[in-house]
Amino acid sequence: MTIQTIGVVGAGMMGSEIALVFALADKKVRLMDTDQGFVDKAMAKLAKTLDSGIGRGFYAEEDKPRVLANITTATDVKAYGDCDMVIEAVTEDQELKGRIYKELDAVLKPDAIIASNTSSISISVLASYFSEARQKNFLGLHFFSPASRMKLVEVISGFDSDPEVVKIATAACADIGKSPIQVKDVVGFAVNRILFAMWDEAIRLVEEGACTPEDIDTGCKLGLGHPVGPFELMDNITIDLTLKVSQILEDAYGDRMHTRPTIKQLHAAGRLGRRYGRGWYKYQDGKRVE
Numbered sequence: 001m002t003i004q005t006i007g008v009v010g011a012g013m014m015g016s017e018i019a020l021v022f023a024l025a026d027k028k029v030r031l032m033d034t035d036q037g038f039v040d041k042a043m044a045k046l047a048k049t050l051d052s053g054i055g056r057g058f059y060a061e062e063d064k065p066r067v068l069a070n071i072t073t074a075t076d077v078k079a080y081g082d083c084d085m086v087i088e089a090v091t092e093d094q095e096l097k098g099r100i101y102k103e104l105d106a107v108l109k110p111d112a113i114i115a116s117n118t119s120s121i122s123i124s125v126l127a128s129y130f131s132e133a134r135q136k137n138f139l140g141l142h143f144f145s146p147a148s149r150m151k152l153v154e155v156i157s158g159f160d161s162d163p164e165v166v167k168i169a170t171a172a173c174a175d176i177g178k179s180p181i182q183v184k185d186v187v188g189f190a191v192n193r194i195l196f197a198m199w200d201e202a203i204r205l206v207e208e209g210a211c212t213p214e215d216i217d218t219g220c221k222l223g224l225g226h227p228v229g230p231f232e233l234m235d236n237i238t239i240d241l242t243l244k245v246s247q248i249l250e251d252a253y254g255d256r257m258h259t260r261p262t263i264k265q266l267h268a269a270g271r272l273g274r275r276y277g278r279g280w281y282k283y284q285d286g287k288r289v290e
């Protein structure tokens, strides 16, 4: 089986970019969110992403109409009956994802592959929302932000993921130019476990008054070759998601992965990151001002 038609559920930061990478590879993509306004906004943002990439040589001028024409939009998963694979990228909330899986269960063709882009929820736990017959077709495909640029996809096998399904999904990622790696369904998977351990030290340095966030971001970029510093990245993915993942890691690994008090304070103060105007840094119209 080759994957030609992809359904993406959730047209937020990740879902819209995941739709883009499949559309760039000439797959037929259906992008869905709860409201037509959300999907229209996502399409407008993708057009801008393509424009800025054309300016920098990432895409050719003629790619834009072809890529956008490969994406159709929907506000209901009922439109997903012909999809070979569905990737769920809705808000990181287990109950919400579970409700969507029950809807998908009722409309998808029997051999459709279903993947979650969850950052932190167990794939084996999420699989339990599907009927037993579908659980073997479910796995994790963890893309990284921005998905149009980041090559890595963690392919996560749950308890019951069929190895053949994992093989097909892995090939689908390679087919669109990604570099998939295999990870078992351990909490935090591989990359976030490493990332959050590093963030813990970075935040401790700020809490101790040893460094500013800005100096640590500069240190990681210029000293370690990271494309973006830890505090910039936390603001980009949102402090809300940082807190959620951190708490899930703490539940699983105890003191080895303690949620830092400053993350809880930023969250309680509503300083949720770049798209909210304030996080570790201040922003205006999404651009850093301080």
Ligand SMILES: NC(=O)c1ccc[n+]([C@@H]2O[C@H](COP(=O)([O-])OP(=O)(O)OC[C@H]3O[C@@H](n4cnc5c(N)ncnc54)[C@H](O)[C@@H]3O)[C@@H](O)[C@H]2O)c1
Pocket (backbone or CB within 6 Å): 009, 010, 011, 012, 013, 014, 015, 032, 033, 034, 038, 089, 090, 091, 092, 093, 096, 100, 117, 118, 119, 120, 142, 143, 144, 145, 236, 237, 238, 241
């Ligand atoms: N932000 C990151 O850097 C990142 C990286 C890797 C994985 N993830 C994971 O990707 C997923 C999405 O994260 P995001 O950052 O794109 O979030 P986001 O808030 O930008 O987007 C979530 C989207 O889901 C939509 N949604 C909510 N309920 C829905 C429903 N019932 N049906 C359809 N759409 C619905 C929302 O309207 C929103 O557009 C999460 O599971 C997150 O853990 C995020």
